Amino acid sequence: MAWQVSVYELEARLQCPICLEVFAEPLMLQCGHSYCRTCLLALSCRSGPELRCPVCRQVVDGSSSSPNVSLARVIEALRWPRELEPEPKVCPRHWNPLSLFCEKDQELICGLCGLLGPHQQHRVTPVSTAYSRMKEELAALLCHLKQEQKEVEQLIARLVNNRTRVVNESDVFSWVIRREFQELQHLIDEEKARCLGGVEAHTRGLLASLDSQLERAQATRERLGQAERALEQFSNEGHHEFIRKYHSLASR
Template sequence: MAKAKEEFEEVSSLEDELSCPICLCLYTNPVSLSCGHSFCKQCIQKALSAQQQSKASYSCPMCKIQLGPILELQKNFQLCSIVKAFLATTSKGKQGKSSPEDEERVPCDFCLDQPQPSVKTCLTCDSSLCQAHLNKHNARASQKDHVLLEAAVGCSAEERKCRQHGRLLECCCEDDREYVCVLCCIAGSHKGHSIVTLKEVHDKELGVLSHTVKQMQENESALINALEELQKSENQLKTNTKTVTSQLVKLFEEIRVEVNRKEQQILSDIQSNEKKQLAGITKLKKKMEQKRDEAAQHLQTLQKMREQPDAFLFLKEFKLAQDRIENQNFKADKIKVVVAELDPARMKKYRSLMSDYICQLDLLMQEVHSK
């Protein structure tokens, strides 16, 4: 039983070595490039054709070495013979890999007909790899030390590399406020500058994030308090209007015959004043509610950033969030409510002087509205 298992593992290992790195099947009509890597003739022709359509120079899909404008695909007779011997011995061929569930992710750079979602990005090879091609990639001893990152939409490998040296951006120059690689710090234009690691910048910005979260919480609390005050003003205005209206209705009932027209005019003025002030309060409430909702949304976004494990993505997203918050005003606005009141002493006096009161009604209402 153990011997059978050992033989199976040997056959599986040999089968992997005799598989095309593009289609992952046993080589069919294998050809070799000048760099020494071999592929199925049809696979490499499709890959090179895709490079030509994108107006890129020809390069090996494995090592990215430039191949020049004129290509010669040399048939690998020895590899072809080995594959035939292997097939004759095992009586089976490598079947195509089944497609995983489609996801909204970066496509694999090595899949041709139907690119599969990539699971890792190799910064050394500058390639995105699906699980099958990642296994091939990791199986090679020469690629064990390559830098692999989680494949992420919205963040390309080029963003993480130094444009001058092509190395991974692992540091930050505090003097120039730029992300740099190790070579930039040692022998590049940032030599002698104040250099810190991305981890240090990440930890520092986490502190800024905490301060921003606290500030947004205070803004949200202030907006909630302002809305409560507005609600109190609205209730006070409605109650006061109801009281004044009741007083005036009672007064006008006593002098209905003589002041009916004036009664309607005064009540209309009061309702208009209420409507005008309520409209202002309603408008301000909507504005405050919008600010509150925006503050809550920003707060949720900032709190979610705590879970971002990728320092680069965190810094990128947090900078955008800071810019959005700085461009918005979260201060609470207030409105002054004009409260109408009637003087009971004057009302008593005007009842005794009915004829004079009719002439004084306009003056009275002017004084009420001016308070």
């Protein structure tokens, strides 16, 4: 007949109801339920003479509980292929395996910590369940991070494309501006040459007119000088000669 459950599922069904760990030295009560030896001893010390089974609540005699040999053999058979695995960490207070996870304090505890210790009223979860949940949360977180990384990669690609586009557009605008200013500079140079040519032509005309007037004025000054010298020379003439020539010389 084929097995209907895996080894891990079988281990989950072989957990002590108190510590929620695979039975260690299982003892069976008169009601038929089994518990780890250390868990049952701790429960007997706490309950006093009247011990009730935590599962069925039936009053039993904890001192007359017998070893569950068949259950111990099954557990030993399950543990044999995995004997090379490292031993689980134990509780420093009760020396039981840390089989539970306290959701409130976010720490690993043993079954007695959850039943008798400071975590009695706290929500506890089996380590395997907490591990599976955290693995799922980690997988979801990794998926979220990969999605964010993908979005960041897409953003970087867009930014790189935008940067390249801006550089290309800047080069085009710079070329257009340089070309426009070259054309403007050419027009300015032409207008400058035209204005300077007009100024030079006007200046040449004014200078020619002034030179002509200056030449005439200088000629007039020369004639006036000659007339002055002639008059000064004439003033030295004798009385009769001066009077005889005066009217004709003054008219000239």
